[in-house]
Ligand SMILES: Nc1ncnc2c1ncn2[C@@H]1O[C@H](COP(=O)(O)OP(=O)(O)OP(=O)(O)O)[C@@H](O)[C@H]1O
């Protein structure tokens with residue numbers, strides 16, 4: 001479904017030095033990969049990898065394809081790719097702080113019409129129905145994280161790219177979210193999840209590790 005080929009990427013350190021994070025990295029999300037856990041030490045590049053997959057980070061060399069076509073580079077086409085096919089949960093949630101939880105989730109709906117009802121339903125699925133009219137600035141970390149998950153899945157994207165999506169949740173809520181992800185996988189939604197949680201990694205159908213600037217499959 002998604003494929004990265006020969007990806008190399010460097011970043012510039014605050015002191016001006018250039019450091020390579022990926023070198024000839026390859027990754028394929030096959031149609032039958034229901035969920036892939038991306039593991040690796042802090043700073044190894046998990047968030048960077050998800051940003052590349054989502055089309056947010058275009059500063060790399062190599063080839064990114066989605067369903068056999070190269071990722072478009074034109075702004076409008078790229079926005080369409082992100083809107084129509086990809087759901088994203090970022091590590092910092094990125095909610096609009098002065099908007100309500102409901103309005104934030106509605107932003108994940110490709111169509112305006114009917115979005116309020118869909119967004120309410122998605123909030124219910126993550127146990128945040130009671131927070132619909134709360135401004136995002138007034139949500140706790142775990143509440144904000146669940147709203148961000150609702151926003152990522154509400155449009156029923158083909159692929160959800162989730163960066164530490166349960167990092168702010170207690171164990172019970174994490175298990176609820178993992179159950180929701182399982183349910184969505186059985187409807188065809190695919191997940192790539194960067195995580196430090198062994199519980200999350202164990203639930204995924206495949207585990208990959210960023211090591212020495214490349215991805216290796218784990219058993
Ligand atoms: N915009 C940037 N400019 C310079 N360096 C960056 C930038 N973004 C990330 N980096 C560096 O790239 C490396 C990979 O960062 P990334 O955030 O992808 O790691 P990570 O595996 O997600 O870490 P964590 O587990 O802590 O979330 C880090 O060394 C980070 O300091």
Ligand SMILES: [Mg+2]
Nearest residue numbers: 046047091163
């Ligand atoms: Mg990260």
